[in-house]
Amino acid sequence: MRIPFELAETVAAVVAEGTLDAAARRLHVTPSAVSQRIKALEEQLGQVLLVRSKPVRPTAAGEAVVRLARQVALLEHDALAELGAEPEQGAVVSVPLAVNADSLGTWFLQPLARLAGRHPVVFDLHRDDQDFTAALLESGTVMGAVTSRATPVAGCRVQPLGAMRYRPVATPGYVDRWLADGPDGLSAAPRVDYDRRDDLQAQWLDARGIDPGIMPRHYVPASNDYAIAVKLGLGWGMLPEFQCDAELSDGRLVELPGDPIDVTLHWQQWNLRSPLLEAIADEVVASARRVLVPVG
Template sequence: MRIPAEAAETLAAIIDEGTLDAAARRLRITPSAVSQRIKALEQALGRVVLVRSKPARATEAGAAVVRLARQLALLEHDALADLGAGEDDGAPVSIPLAVNADSLGTWFLAPLARLADRHAVVFDLHRDDQDFTAGLLESGTVMGAVTSRAEPVAGCRSVPLGTMRYTAVATPAFAARWLPDGPTVTALATAPVVYFDRRDDLQAQWLARRGVEGAAPPRHYVPASHDFATAVKLGLGWGLLPGFQSDEELADGRLIRLGGPPVDVPLHWQQWNLRSPLLDAVADEIVAEGRAVLTRA
């Protein structure tokens, strides 16, 4: 049994673009040809590889094929570089990566910009909570991920980056209104709090340490890192912010600490355990940046 590289590339294009029609435009073939390639692949494997939903998604068998397609594209890029073809002679290779919102909004883009200056590469970033980005590695959706998971995903290697430290903060006006006697249990149960989304549990962790039920206070949901920080700085509610987004305001008094221990989130870089000069360069830049700017345990 063999998996044709053309069929694997086609399945990966469908997953990236979301539909067969969009994949056909990217591959410059007809939608009928795309469908025929997938049908032939499924017949050859004896398994369904694609769920034709909106957006389309790979089955477990399809995820393995997508992973193969991404590995082949990366190895082809490296081989051409070794042959002296030059990175500028062909289309940039696409590197899909997963990253949590706060890393993306603070330190993660700088190393990618340096990489793009030196290599013919484009990045396809998938944003998810750090507790869930490892799942995108397991499915083959991405080649590397910033994750809170230390144990390597199967077929991957894991390197510690450092710790993202979060401190509970609020504006002085918010504290005067909602926490006039300080962050007491009673006051925290009624003071509005800002959450990133419904999977965000950082504020609940901090509240639990203060003896407050996490579901008690009213919540604002602001699902973007910069906008989340802005909401806290505008006094919409209190929240946990990393130093990247709060040190300046704490220094000049625009924000105040609410006390209690910080919430530390250890971060790791995981990527496919595939020897590739380009993927190794990506890892080197991201790990170096993370270790330079994140808190060391």
């Protein structure tokens, strides 16, 4: 049995765009042609590939087809580059990557900008907590990911990046209002959490013997906005050093008594012999090691 690349490419386009109509516009065909291609491949494989929801989602079989299509597209790009062939006008390869919000908001975009200046590539970034980005590699949604997982995902390889150091900080006004009597006030002092999966503040409180579930909290689910919320005195929070060094130096923020938390990060990517993926890994790893705390 063979999987025609045109059909696999169509499935990947539908998953990437979310609807058959949007995929048709991307592929320059009619929605009817997209539907017929998907039906033909499903009949050939004897499996349902897509869940017709909004947006469209791949089944487990569909994820395998999407992964195949993206790997073939990447290898085709590399082969054409090696042959010295001129790409079609405006043709670029799309590389989906996963990254945690704090890396995205601080150091991760700089290496991508340098890569985009040297290669005909666009990046499709998926933002998620570093504890969950590896799942996007497992499903074939992305080709590479910044993750806290040190064990390689099946079919991937891993390189250490370093650690993001988070410091517990608040404004002087917040400390005067809520912690004037010392750390015991943390039990009632509001904190800022990124979202309901963010456990950094809870880890820090646990280490101090304070029940993290009893105090009020704000939820601010964006890295830069989260930092702004802490800097405005909305609550205390764990900020990456990148986002609080200047304010700690000039007194706009103060560090609460207690150890920082280091979150070790790794780069995982598909284990393909791809010059483009290698260039991405080299740039990301070098950039991370310049700014993150060394580990080991």
